[in-house]
Amino acid sequence: VGGKTVSLSGMEPKLIRFTHDAPPLEVDQNGEFDAFQMYVQYVRLARPRFRTPLLLWHGGSLTGATWETTPDGRPGWQTFFLRRGYDVYVSDAVERGRSGWQRFPEIYPTEPVFRSKREAWELFRIAGSAFPAEAFDAMTKSIVPRWTSTDEYALDAYAALLERVRHAVVVAHSQGAAYALALAARAPERFAAVVAVEPSAVPAEAGSVPTLILWGENARAHSFWAPIVATSQAYHRSLQASGVDAAFEEMHNKSGPPNSHVPMMDRNSDAIAERIATWIERRLRERRRASPRRRVLADA
Amino acid sequence: VGGKTVSLSGMEPKLIRFTHDAPPLEVDQNGEFDAFQMYVQYVRLARPRFRTPLLLWHGGSLTGATWETTPDGRPGWQTFFLRRGYDVYVSDAVERGRSGWQRFPEIYPTEPVFRSKREAWELFRIAGSAFPAEAFDAMTKSIVPRWTSTDEYALDAYAALLERVRHAVVVAHSQGAAYALALAARAPERFAAVVAVEPSAVPAEAGSVPTLILWGENARAHSFWAPIVATSQAYHRSLQASGVDAAFEEMHNKSGPPNSHVPMMDRNSDAIAERIATWIERRLRERRRASPRRRVLADA
Numbered sequence: 252v253g254g255k256t257v258s259l260s261g262m263e264p265k266l267i268r269f270t271h272d273a274p275p276l277e278v279d280q281n282g283e284f285d286a287f288q289m290y291v292q293y294v295r296l297a298r299p300r301f302r303t304p305l306l307l308w309h310g311g312s313l314t315g316a317t318w319e320t321t322p323d324g325r326p327g328w329q330t331f332f333l334r335r336g337y338d339v340y341v342s343d344a345v346e347r348g349r350s351g352w353q354r355f356p357e358i359y360p361t362e363p364v365f366r367s368k369r370e371a372w373e374l375f376r377i378a379g380s381a382f383p384a385e386a387f388d389a390m391t392k393s394i395v396p397r398w399t400s401t402d403e404y405a406l407d408a409y410a411a412l413l414e415r416v417r418h419a420v421v422v423a424h425s426q427g428a429a430y431a432l433a434l435a436a437r438a439p440e441r442f443a444a445v446v447a448v449e450p451s452a453v454p455a456e457a458g459s460v461p462t463l464i465l466w467g468e469n470a471r472a473h474s475f476w477a478p479i480v481a482t483s484q485a486y487h488r489s490l491q492a493s494g495v496d497a498a499f500e501e502m503h504n505k506s507g508p509p510n511s512h513v514p515m516m517d518r519n520s521d522a523i524a525e526r527i528a529t530w531i532e533r534r535l536r537e538r539r540r541a542s543p544r545r546r547v548l549a550d551a
Numbered sequence: 552v553g554g555k556t557v558s559l560s561g562m563e564p565k566l567i568r569f570t571h572d573a574p575p576l577e578v579d580q581n582g583e584f585d586a587f588q589m590y591v592q593y594v595r596l597a598r599p600r601f602r603t604p605l606l607l608w609h610g611g612s613l614t615g616a617t618w619e620t621t622p623d624g625r626p627g628w629q630t631f632f633l634r635r636g637y638d639v640y641v642s643d644a645v646e647r648g649r650s651g652w653q654r655f656p657e658i659y660p661t662e663p664v665f666r667s668k669r670e671a672w673e674l675f676r677i678a679g680s681a682f683p684a685e686a687f688d689a690m691t692k693s694i695v696p697r698w699t700s701t702d703e704y705a706l707d708a709y710a711a712l713l714e715r716v717r718h719a720v721v722v723a724h725s726q727g728a729a730y731a732l733a734l735a736a737r738a739p740e741r742f743a744a745v746v747a748v749e750p751s752a753v754p755a756e757a758g759s760v761p762t763l764i765l766w767g768e769n770a771r772a773h774s775f776w777a778p779i780v781a782t783s784q785a786y787h788r789s790l791q792a793s794g795v796d797a798a799f800e801e802m803h804n805k806s807g808p809p810n811s812h813v814p815m816m817d818r819n820s821d822a823i824a825e826r827i828a829t830w831i832e833r834r835l836r837e838r839r840r841a842s843p844r845r846r847v848l849a850d851a
Contacts, residue, residue, distance in 0.1 A: 254692055256668070267664055267699055270729060270752040273779055282667030288692040290616060311569065314649045316590060349614045349648040351695035364567055365654060367582030368556070392554055392588040395651035399567055434636060452570040479573055493581065494555060 252415055253345075253408035254288025259357055286358055287401075289408035290315075290349035291342040294329070297356045300336025301535060303443045304416055307341050308409065310371040310425025310513075311451065312394045315341040316350030317424065321378050321516045322386035322393075328515045329423070331524040337420070338501070342412060344427065345405045355398075365397040376473055380511035381518045390516060406430055413441040420531055422446040423513065429453070432486075435460040444534040445526050449512055451479060453486035461496040461534045462487075463527065467510035468501045476512070496537075498530065552715055553645075553708035554588025554709025555669075559657055563724065586658055587701075588837045589708035590615075590649035591642040598686070600833060601721055603743045607641050611751065612694045614648030615641040617724065621816045622686035622693075628722070628815045631824040637720070642712065644727065645705045647695055655698075663696040668832050672690035676773055681692070681804045681818045689818060706730055713741040720766040720831055722746040724815065729753070732786075735760040737798025744834040749812055751779060753786035761796040761834045762787070763827065767810035776812070796837075798830065 255415035262280035269276060292315065293304070303446075307328060309317040318329040318341050332339050346352040346359070357360060368391045372378065379385060409430050413419060420443050423431035428450035435445045444461040449470065464483050470476040483499070488498035502510045505520045514523045562580035569576060592615065593604070607628060609617040618629040618641050632639050645651040646659070655662055668691045671676065677687060710732050713719060718744050723731035728750035734746045736758035744761040747753075749770065762782050770776040783799070790797035802810045802818045816821045 256688075269699055270726070270779070273751075273775065274773065278664065278670065279667070280665070282669050284665060284667055285688070285694065290693070292616075316592075316649050319592065343649065348651075349643065349693070349695070351614050351648075351693075364578065365580070365584060367584055370578070370580050388556075388585070391597070392585045393649070393651075394585065394588070395649070401567055426570070431648045451573075473574065475573065479570070546826065 252289050252291055253411035254285050256283050257286045257353070257358060258283050259354070267393060276293055276321065284353065284358075285351075286353045286405040287345050287408060288350060289342055289345050289412065290403075291340055291412055293338065293340045294333055295338040296333065296336065299338050301338075303337075303418060303420055303535060305332050305337040305422060305531075306337060306412070306416070307338050308421060308423035308427030308431055308522075309342075309344065309347075310427050312371070312397050314343045314395055316348070316393050317513075317515060321383070321520055322389035323383040324386075325520070328520065328524050331521060332422075332528070335528050340410075340412070340416065340419075344430075345408045346398055346401050350408075351400075352396075359398050359400055360398040361398060363398050365396050366394050370436055374456045374475060375512040376467065376469065376476070377511055379508055380467075380469075381508050382511040382513065382516060383518055386516075390513070402430075406433060409434055410438060411436060417441070419444060420444050420446075420535075422448070422527060422531075423450075424448045425451045425512065432458070432462070435462065443538060444531050446531065447483070448514060451477075453483045457486070457489045457493050457495070459493070459495055462498070463530050464497075464499045465502050465527075466500075467512065467514065467525075469509045470512070496534065502525075502526075552589050552591055553711035554585050556583050556599060557586045557653070557658060558583050559654070578623045583651065584658075585651075585796045586653045587645050587704040587708060588650060589642055589645050589705075589712065590808075591640055593638065593640045594633055595638040596633065596636065597807060599638050601638075603644050603718060603835060604716055605632050605637040605639050605720045605722060605831075606712070606716070607639065608723035608727030608731055609642075609644065609647075610727050610749075612697050613623070614652075614693065614695055616648070616683055617813075617815060621683070621820055622689035623683040624686075625820070628767070628820065628824050632722075632814055632828070635828050638774060640712070640716065640719075642709075644730075645708045646698055646701050650708075652696075652698075659698050659700055661698060661700040663698050665696050666694050669684075674775060674814040676767065676769065679808055680767070680769075681808050682811040682813065682816060683818055686816075690813070706733060710738060714740060716743070718743060719836075720744050720746075722748070722831075723750075724748045725751045725812065732758070732762070735762065743838060745832050746831065747783070748814060749776070750783055756795050757786070757789045757795070757797055759793070762790055762798070763830050764799045765802050765814075765823075765827075766800075767812065767814065768803060769809045770812070776813055796834065800826075802826075
């Protein structure tokens with residue numbers, strides 16, 4: 252979905268050997284290339300319980316694989332929400348995973364950033380958390396390079412996805428949650444509700460979409476996350492002041508240590524998803540009550 | 552699956568702004584990183600017809616998305632083989648898609664190669680073929696960068712996958728087919744059968760695994776593919792000379808123009824998959840007859 256064709260010119264041709272069974276091929280590095288498109292995979296149920304599809308948007312340095320299986324091998328939130336009765340769309344943000352990426356500095360102005368295992372351990376607040384630490388290496392294998400100069404491309408592609416599905420619940424994480432809140436403010440008509448799990452940023456404009464913001468209990472104690480928690484709490488207050496149905500909650504792990512930055516991978520991932528589903532479904536019921544002919548909620 | 556941890560040192564730290572809600576973060580570019588791992592997604596059936604899983608390995612410049620949906624929106628070979636009764640594994644080769652990629656020249660010795668739309672049109676033999684030309688742009692949006700110096704990393708990860716599943720049918724395309732034939736020769740005990748759709752190379756060693764090699768009817772008329780068709784035909788003859796159950800066939804499109812290099816996307820994609828399935832299932836029946844206690848074929 253999304254993307255556009257870009258033209259490159261003025262680069263020297265290169266001789267490249269693609270396979271040992273053929274001579275090197277002179278490759279013209281110039282020409283037309285697709286750029287900024289986004290890969291989206293959907294699973295539609297034969298008998299969905301909810302008419303509104305649910306979109307899962309991953310965080311920085313990760314891909315849609317975030318939602319498939321937890322690093323310790325349990326079913327992820329994709330399966331949770333499918334079993335719950337939603338058609339579920341999983342995407343790889345622009346320049347991540349199956350969306351591909353483009354030349355730098357010719358197309359992206361900056362270099363990519365590579366997240367080390369130590370940085371993931373630190374930024375994802377793994378130590379002493381509900382994250383299954385024995386599966387840390389399985390998680391870091393799912394880390395991919397990312398750029399920090401591609402926000403507008405990513406937003407355009409997510410906007411194109413929302414236009415395609417027309418109307419959705421978006422459950423998003425970290426950088427994906429920053430994109431989701433930004434688009435909920437720009438195009439509220441596309442959203443039934445938005446759930447921002449540890450959003451890495453909040454928009455300047457207040458939206459009108461029902462919004463749930465979730466943070467781990469100890470995010471405030473972390474030097475990188477503390478100011479972002481504070482900004483997102485201020486954003487929540489501004490939503491409430493405008494009369495928007497908005498909630499700001501800490502995630503709690505009744506049976507163990509606090510949640511990490513990646514709660515969809517934590518040991519209590521299903522409990523967090525359950526909390527999110529309950530919150531969403533109350534909003535879907537309210538929409539249905541407000542406009543019964545739309546039958547947003549099919550049979551619940 | 553697969554991969555190993557690599558350490559980088561001696562690079563200068565960088566100040567990087569990840570989000571407008573937080574100050575720039577000093578990122579130490581050094582440290583430990585996962586490298587050469589491979590993303591694999593499996594769909595297992597509640598009641599598979601075949602005990603042996605089927606692995607789909609994509610070609611160069613593409614990802615596992617190759618197998619999901621054709622560019623013109625029909626179900627792809629992943630769905631075909633699931634409906635046929637196989638557990639199906641779809642992977643993204645090392646440095647493609649969700650497998651992520653690593654720094655160059657620090658980790659990969661060379662630069663990546665970007666396939667232009669014109670090169671795809673030419674190398675994939677789109678003009679006048681069974682490929683749905685109106686969906687060419689949808690296909691080129693699925694193209695990702697690739698390296699030409701990573702064969703051994705890719706082979707190691709595919710070998711790790713085969714070790715994990717123990718025994719499989721592999722249906723592979725182009726570069727993926729070159730990897731599949733190479734591993735069938737190196738580790739024949741892992742293969743029930745291998746199907747090489749337009750393999751971009753063949754190994755030096757002859758294998759012992761039942762092998763089907765498929766080419767489009769006009770591949771011989773194409774300057775890049777002609778010598779590769781000839782080499783793979785010679786490989787087929789060497790397999791036959793060693794008494795291996797091997798077939799070399801041209802794909803035919805009864806109802807229209809010849810197949811392109813990407814027959815899983817062509818208008819007759821289901822007919823080609825049907826031919827492949829029929830060939831595979833004869834081999835599975837023969838294995839079962841040869842060693843009935845293994846019950847390779849559950850109920851066919």
